[in-house]
Amino acid sequence: MLTATNTDEGFVVFDRVQKSYDGNALVVKDLNLDIAKGEFLTMLGPSGSGKTTCLMMLAGFETATHGDIRLGGQPINNIPPHKRGIGMVFQNYALFPHMTVGENLAFPLEVRKMGKSERDEKVKRALDMVQMGEFAGRRPAQLSGGQQQRIALSRALVFEPQLVLMDEPLGALDKQLRERMQYEIKHLHERLGVTVVYVTHDQSEALTMSDRVAVFEDGRIQQLSSPDDLYERPENSFVAQFIGENNKLSGMVTGIKSGVAEVTLDNGSKVSALAVNCEQGSRSTLSIRPERVTLGGPKNKNTTEAEVLELIYLGDHIRCRMNVHGNEEFVVKVANSAGHTHLKAGEKTKVSWLAEDCRALDA
Amino acid sequence: MTDTSAPIVTADGTPLKKKLDQAMFRSRRNAFLLVAPLLAFIIASFIIPIVVLLTQGVYDSSFRKQMPTVATFVADWDGQGEPSEEMMQAALTDIVVGLTIDRSIPTKAAVRINREVSGATSMIKKLIRATGKWKIEYEGKEQRLSDVFRNMEDEDDSGVTLLDESERRAIGVTLAKAVIAQEAPVKAKMIKADKKWADIKYWQAMKVASKAASPAYLAAALDYNYSHDGEFQQRDEDRRIHVKLFWRTLEISLIVTLACLFLGYPIAYLLSTLSVRSSNLLLILVLLPFWTSLLVRTTAWIAMLQAQGVMNDLFVVFGLAADDDRFSLIYNKTGTLIAMTHILLPFMILPLYSVMKTIPPSYVRAAKSMGATNWTAFWRVYFPQSVAGIGAGALLVFILAIGYYITPALVGGQDGQMISNMIDFHMRKSLNWNLAAALGMVLLVFVLFLFWIYDRVVGIDNMKLG
């Protein structure tokens, strides 16, 4: 819904940003990122990939070693954090323990020298927004994790910033609560139309919430695209492996014809795959999603022998681990429906997939 | 809902509550057994000595033992009018008996009276000298009283005690009776020996001294006189020393606490923000003073601060002081303040550091992200969370400072002395342990009072020591 229109583009811009803490290693290497106004952008990546560092540079608590960061067209490298007007939700919530919930929320308004009645009004509205109206008099320590999270959220929003940064805000919550909060944050974002930069290392969180996801690895953005693109059209093997479940096969590209690559696998057999990120004569990693593999379907070029190694019953589907082209970790999802044949471990069967569902990526 | 009136029972039928009590008792007993050795040690080495010493501040039965006859006599006396012949005889009896038992007893009694009114020592000494010349029939021959006492042997040649105390007392009583029988009336003779015997105020002093449990020492510790008729009177302006000293102790302790806070807070903050490696190094520097003896550090300050010392030399070099008019930085209050601040600084830094270390940087960041300036973020968010450390550090430094003793003794000169130096003086020099105990008691009550105020204002639960 909130895809960027042209006028809003470039609300937050990272322009060739680099960051080093110790002068030896670059933690962020050449970061280029355009975030549109009203967008929900998630930075996703493994631990230590530099997500928090990027957020901190944007908030002003770290300075970029090289490059420009622009907010609404203005370079902000020299603007101190308190003048940037960016709301922030921290992983541990950072609710001030010596203030009540109400005082916590009033704090950003107070430092803006807002009058008392206006302040109370806004605090009340912000608390109602997260259904925490009757908790204004409590201390943060008297709240549950989920409640603290909501307060932190409404505190970051109460002064109506244009941009809100969230650094793994749901990291400390249990799975169920986390999922509920994901929806609440998502709905708040839709209602208020603020720009959100969200950091997580939970891929399902990233996929459910975001307009666009930037996958970080080793200080670089590996891929920046919408959640469905990220899952269905990964551009390199890191993203394919990191997002969702993935089957890997590796081999040598022997030819590329009209976008379809011929790959000779390490065990000698040949398969054809969509040439996404590979060159003729070089090695490539093929990526196939488990649900795109069919059992006993119509024969095609990629049909091959498979030996069932293990079956895991998961209710609606059965995870079937098999040996395909010598890869013993090859997983196939078999729908648990009436029409399907029931497999047994040790059994031999035929599997196949379409060439366009198999992506030939970098090695 | 279950019926609450019926007791819940465990599987074997005993009521749950009883079972729980048994389990609780066992765990409490185990906990007690674990601390029992330490408890015994503390009781024996700390609590009992303190209680014993402190009681001396309000309980002193020495005079009663030294001059029992006088003590019983003055107890019923109304403290008015001329001293009577009976009183004089009682005093003479006690002195003779005292001298027979141990020749130092009357002098000790004199010291006790002297604490209430000066001049009592000479009064008794003169009487002993005068009566010593009196002749008395003893062991079959006429001899001077002083010789009787001198010849009363303590031990035979092989070291066996010849007479025990009760035997001596019996001898003393016979002797006293004989003396009085021979010399009565004694009043005039005693007044002749020293006319102070006629002065009623010495007898009133003996009346005060004869009370074992009395607030006399406590009154003295607060610069009051406790008179024989049970009234308190403030001492003359020039004899009020203790209250002034208590105030000065309080003043020095407060200044030192504040100075430690102002010097220590930024250091602790720095320590808590640095990386582990550099903060450890800095922490070692902070702790370094603990590795040198207190005495060495204090004497180092003498070398630094004295008139010809390093600091003054620097002042002269930079033209801040004239060579012949150097600052007096030591042997006065300034010296005490400087040296004590330095010595107590780690006690402020460590609790502050341990509290600040636990304040995540995200709080200040959150405050700044919400628009607070550096100062507002510090004052409204960081500082309130460090109050626990300030409370702990300040209380620690203050309580250590209020009882500080070696440093003021070495660098304090006259006006840098504190109450503990006075206590020390009475413990070791004047040997007035009772007054020392009374001063200690006042100090203790004072500290407990401050502690109570602290608890009311800051709350002791808010204190974090580490």
Ligand SMILES: Nc1ncnc2c1ncn2[C@@H]1O[C@H](COP(=O)(O)OP(=O)(O)OP(=O)(O)O)[C@@H](O)[C@H]1O
């Ligand atoms: N203040 C710092 N000083 C030195 N190095 C740092 C500092 N903060 C982070 N780093 C380093 O920078 C790299 C990236 O850290 P960052 O916190 O940005 O990772 P992250 O992607 O947020 O990871 P996580 O998912 O675990 O939070 C890490 O290797 C980390 O060790």
Ligand SMILES: [Mg+2]
């Ligand atoms: Mg992080």
